[in-house]
Amino acid sequence: MTLRFEADGVVLDIEGTTSSTGFVTDVLYPYSRKRFATLLAERGGEPDVARAVAQVRELLDAPEADLATIERALGGWLDEDRKVTPLKTLQGVIWSEGFARGDLVSHFYPDVVPVLRRWHREGLRLHVYSSGSVAAQLAWFGHTPDGDLRGLVDAFFDTENAGPKTAADSYRAITAATGLPAGRTLFLSDRPSELDAAREAGWLTVGLVRPGEPYSAQGTGDHPRADTFDEIDITTEKETP
Structure with a gap:
């Protein structure tokens, strides 16, 4: 099933969403x-x-x-x-x-990078919000099997510059920083508690369920579910009334 959204930006969790928690x-x-x-x-x-x-x-x-x-x-x-x-x-x-x-090379699920590149080409603004520090995020996206992906991402957020990932105020802080409307910002995460906080801040949400990930057994609560990024279709154009 394809999930369809109108949005201007996507905010990405890393562990369990774009990448394997086991690798971390x-x-x-x-x-x-x-x-x-x-x-x-x-x-x-x-x-x-x-x-x-x-x-x-x-x-x-x-x-x-x-x-x-x-x-x-x-x-x-x-x-x-x-x-x-x-x-x-x-x-x-x-x-x-x-x-x-060169001691480390990051991991991404195979469906992720092609979709991120397509979204970037289509004009979506991509951001990352992870519990790992911004420095770690930059290193992660800068040293991948697919090369340096930092150019795809507009900004990186962590628990220091945004706040705890289960607090709605953290997502409001990111909204203020990006300038994107909350209702046109889509958050992708594998943790229902994070999705709940993002939705409380007015964001759109999708829960990723990857086999073998720590939170996969929890499902996505009442949030839309996707098993891969290929199942998410985003348009940046607003519908005409």
Whole structure:
């Protein structure tokens, strides 16, 4: 079945939507875990790292926490798959360098990239909103098996510059930043709680259900469902009354 929408822009989740969550947890998470200690010890004076360390101490309510304590906290959050901003910031730093060195190449489901290119050609404005940091998103889209896809995307949003993905105000903040009408912005995600928040902010929604993804058993609630991007048809032209 084809889902049809009138929209000016699409906002994309990554894990479970454009890309495999398993790739992130099985490849990227271990890669960052091995490098937290070195990053904290050798680059603590860099602004992004220093800010993240301060945020970890604040979350732990331990302003004097040493680097070993911070590393343990990061590892614990990683085990729990917590969407914690300082964890995502530090992972973004590590992953960006891993992608740049060629250690890492991102994953996209095979239906995604051709559709994103077509939507871009047709004038749809594409944005990304992920719990991973903007730095990680840029690295992800910049180092794919299909080349550098960053030129397809107008803007990237994360939990730091937009807010939590289950809060309607985060989607309102993205609406303000993009200038697109909420009612003509389509959000694609695999998590019903995120889709609920986007709809509360006035957005259009589609839930992606990919086999084997962590949220696939939940379905999409009362949101339209698609199994691939090929099932979504978008026109940018408004219907004439």
